[in-house]
Amino acid sequence: MLQIDVLSRVxxxxxxxxxxxxxxxxxxxEAGDQLPSVRGLSVEILVNPNTIQKAYTELDNLGIxxxxxxxxxxxxxxxxxxxxRRGTESLSELYALAKRLHSLGVRAEELxxxxxxxxxxxxxxxTGKEG
Amino acid sequence: MLQIDVLSRVxxxxxxxxxxxxxxxxxxxEAGDQLPSVRGLSVEILVNPNTIQKAYTELDNLGIxxxxxxxxxxxxxxxxxxxxRRGTESLSELYALAKRLHSLGVRAEELxxxxxxxxxxxxxxxTGKEG
DNA sequence: TAACTGTACTAATTCGCATAGTACAGTGAA
DNA sequence: TTCACTGTACTATGCGAATTAGTACAGTTA
Numbered sequence: 001m002l003q004i005d006v007l008s009r010v011x012x013x014x015x016x017x018x019x020x021x022x023x024x025x026x027x028x029x030e031a032g033d034q035l036p037s038v039r040g041l042s043v044e045i046l047v048n049p050n051t052i053q054k055a056y057t058e059l060d061n062l063g064i065x066x067x068x069x070x071x072x073x074x075x076x077x078x079x080x081x082x083x084x085r086r087g088t089e090s091l092s093e094l095y096a097l098a099k100r101l102h103s104l105g106v107r108a109e110e111l112x113x114x115x116x117x118x119x120x121x122x123x124x125x126x127t128g129k130e131g
Numbered sequence: 132m133l134q135i136d137v138l139s140r141v142x143x144x145x146x147x148x149x150x151x152x153x154x155x156x157x158x159x160x161e162a163g164d165q166l167p168s169v170r171g172l173s174v175e176i177l178v179n180p181n182t183i184q185k186a187y188t189e190l191d192n193l194g195i196x197x198x199x200x201x202x203x204x205x206x207x208x209x210x211x212x213x214x215x216r217r218g219t220e221s222l223s224e225l226y227a228l229a230k231r232l233h234s235l236g237v238r239a240e241e242l243x244x245x246x247x248x249x250x251x252x253x254x255x256x257x258t259g260k261e262g
Numbered sequence: 263t264a265a266c267t268g269t270a271c272t273a274a275t276t277c278g279c280a281t282a283g284t285a286c287a288g289t290g291a292a
Numbered sequence: 293t294t295c296a297c298t299g300t301a302c303t304a305t306g307c308g309a310a311t312t313a314g315t316a317c318a319g320t321t322a
Contacts, residue, residue: 037298047280053299069289069300070289072297073298087232090228095254098250102250118226119242142309170266180313181312182312198268202266
């Protein structure tokens with residue numbers, strides 16, 4: 001289900017958060033759906049249960065999931081709205097990164113083209129920008 | 132001269148690298164210009180000399196500056212070209228971030244608008260996206 | 263000679279991340 | 293009730309990156 005890269009600079013618990021957010025945002029998971037149990041997911045992706053719980057707790061604090069002791073962890077009703085708001089707030093990161101690249105000499109046209117590629121899911125040069 | 136944010140998740144030595152790169156890219160520093168000495172800068176921005184040296188060493192490895200033992204550290208002749216190449220390579224980061232924001236529900240138009248704001252150095256909503 | 267420059271070490275500290283283990287309480291079906 | 297599941301809480305530990313501290317060496321230049 002989830003793909004964890006232990007070599008990444010991004011902490012495992014953040015990778016879990018990001019991927020669950022993506023699953024919800026893309027419609028792969030809907031409001032009311034139950035997430036994998038803390039212990040079950042820890043076995044599946046070979047990660048300590050504490051790390052899973054840390055991710056779930058943060059998702060709960062973000063209002064994206066709702067944890068019910070004894071029952072499980074479920075996608076909250078207003079998760080899509082929270083995610084969109086979260087994305088809009090993160091536009092500041094895009095702003096800062098674009099500003100930096102532009103200051104380094106990258107043309108505005110290249111920046112816009114990269115946005116188009118990201119939105120369409122394609123790359124113009126085939127260099128594999130995911131990696 | 133340099134502004135260090137010790138509360139940032141970005142390591143101090145990376146902040147130093149980024150800001151010196153920006154100074155060169157914007158023309159505030161030119162090829163042949165001498166950088167502050169390791170010890171001098173450490174006193175000025177209240178950072179350990181080893182941290183300064185780590186930044187300088189990395190800038191040297193990137194071909195952006197040239198260190199001369201006994202003389203000092205200078206902006207290399209082909210620094211602008213190296214910076215532009217570095218910026219182009221970093222487009223993959225912009226690609227990944229844009230892809231993620233789009234998956235969270237942020238419209239392509241908002242992404243392009245943010246790029247425009249970053250390039251022009253202005254914000255449409257005045258929320259202070261730098262911060 | 264003296265004061266600067268970059269460079270090269272070792273040691274210690276701090277902090278975030280992750281793991282390991284144990285324990286407690288709520289839920290729901292057999 | 294019993295049992296297996298659920299989330300939650302807590303302590304202890306290990307690890308690695310970042311940073312600081314201190315010392316030392318060699319080249320440059322007035």
